[in-house]
Amino acid sequence: MAWxxxxxxxxxxVFGVTMINKVNDKPTAANISLFILGFAGSxxxxxxxxxxxxxxxxxxxxxxxGTAGGAIVGMLFFRESKDWKRIICIAxxxxxxxxxxxxx
Amino acid sequence: xxxxxxxxxxxxxxxxxxxxxxxxxxxxxxxxxTVVCILLSFYLMMQASKHLPVGTVYALFVGIGSTGxxxxxxxxxxxxxxxxxxxxxxxxxxxxxxxxxxxxxxxxEESM
Numbered sequence: 001m002a003w004x005x006x007x008x009x010x011x012x013x014v015f016g017v018t019m020i021n022k023v024n025d026k027p028t029a030a031n032i033s034l035f036i037l038g039f040a041g042s043x044x045x046x047x048x049x050x051x052x053x054x055x056x057x058x059x060x061x062x063x064x065x066g067t068a069g070g071a072i073v074g075m076l077f078f079r080e081s082k083d084w085k086r087i088i089c090i091a092x093x094x095x096x097x098x099x100x101x102x103x104x
Numbered sequence: 105x106x107x108x109x110x111x112x113x114x115x116x117x118x119x120x121x122x123x124x125x126x127x128x129x130x131x132x133x134x135x136x137x138t139v140v141c142i143l144l145s146f147y148l149m150m151q152a153s154k155h156l157p158v159g160t161v162y163a164l165f166v167g168i169g170s171t172g173x174x175x176x177x178x179x180x181x182x183x184x185x186x187x188x189x190x191x192x193x194x195x196x197x198x199x200x201x202x203x204x205x206x207x208x209x210x211x212x213e214e215s216m
Contacts, residue, residue, distance in 0.1 A: 071159030080157040085206045092199030093167040096192045100170045
């Protein structure tokens with residue numbers, strides 16, 4: 001159960017990151033509310049899952065889903081650069097951030 | 105352009121403060137400061153993402169936050185210093201510098 005909630009936390013985060021794109025395009029009250037909802041839902045689910053999962057693992061998976069998901073959504077739907085050099089750099093940052101959370 | 109990168113850097117540094125706050129805040133003023141830091145770091149990240157790709161900004165934000173938190177834990181909260189941490193931080197910095205180099209002045213590709 002905690003694992004499912006953790007994955008939902010990651011999906012909420014991707015949704016929140018997507019809404020940053022939307023808010024930048026159109027800063028309407030609805031978009032800003034959805035952006036806040038995304039991150040609030042994400043933090044809520046994350047802290048719930050951390051009650052039964054090891055904190056470093058939960059944090060690492062959450063970071064991984066959110067960052068990779070945010071980058072993929074940006075490339076697929078918001079015309080962000082798909083340059084392989086950019087993808088490798090993001091992957092390096094992501095691998096390092098996940099690694100740091102796992103060993104911390 | 106460079107201003108946006110400074111915003112992300114600042115957002116990441118402030119993120120470290122609120123992560124510390126979430127862990128250690130114990131009274132009203134510390135919690136208030138933590139909430140102010142959360143709002144400020146997200147605000148700066150939003151400002152930066154107006155001119156940089158959101159995927160890039162978010163990866164930087166998360167990366168700087170993780171690095172800063174690990175460094176702060178080692179410096180101020182007695183966490184052990186480990187070589188693996190330094191290796192990962194180096195990898196992360198290489199990724200950040202690489203991203204800075206490949207991110208052009210145009211915010212998004214014109215063609216898919």
